[in-house]
Amino acid sequence: MMQDILVVGGHINHDNTDKGNVFNVPSNKFAELNMFLDPLDAKTVLSSEFDITLIPLGIQRKFSAFPRYICWRNPRSSTVLKSTFDIKKIEVTATGYESVDGQIIIDVKQVKSVKVLENVDHLSYYNNFANRLSDEK
Numbered sequence: 001m002m003q004d005i006l007v008v009g010g011h012i013n014h015d016n017t018d019k020g021n022v023f024n025v026p027s028n029k030f031a032e033l034n035m036f037l038d039p040l041d042a043k044t045v046l047s048s049e050f051d052i053t054l055i056p057l058g059i060q061r062k063f064s065a066f067p068r069y070i071c072w073r074n075p076r077s078s079t080v081l082k083s084t085f086d087i088k089k090i091e092v093t094a095t096g097y098e099s100v101d102g103q104i105i106i107d108v109k110q111v112k113s114v115k116v117l118e119n120v121d122h123l124s125y126y127n128n129f130a131n132r133l134s135d136e137k
Contacts, residue, residue, distance in 0.1 A: 028102070039093060046104075085116060
């Protein structure tokens, strides 16, 4: 039975300067492509009863890979990677207007909260990554 969902996607624009990655729709500057392509399903998942952890585009951009080498469910990995999370009330825009669809907005009126990965120490990440590569046979 599924209890938690890890979403690698979405983009939280904190100050209207950090752009998303929907390059083929210039009018939509702040969405992430996966959320943009299916905003209704993204909205359904992020507002579901499941515990959601979101790894947004800003964090993804800091690292070149999120492969099987890092296990986010491992209680030790949070400590090893010096990860910081924040709980946010977010909503995915799904209006039918391509200039805003797929954008994630922080909305304090939302009932549902999502755990958002805010930061990972990049040196710890790469050291852990290199150590795991050397362990592979």
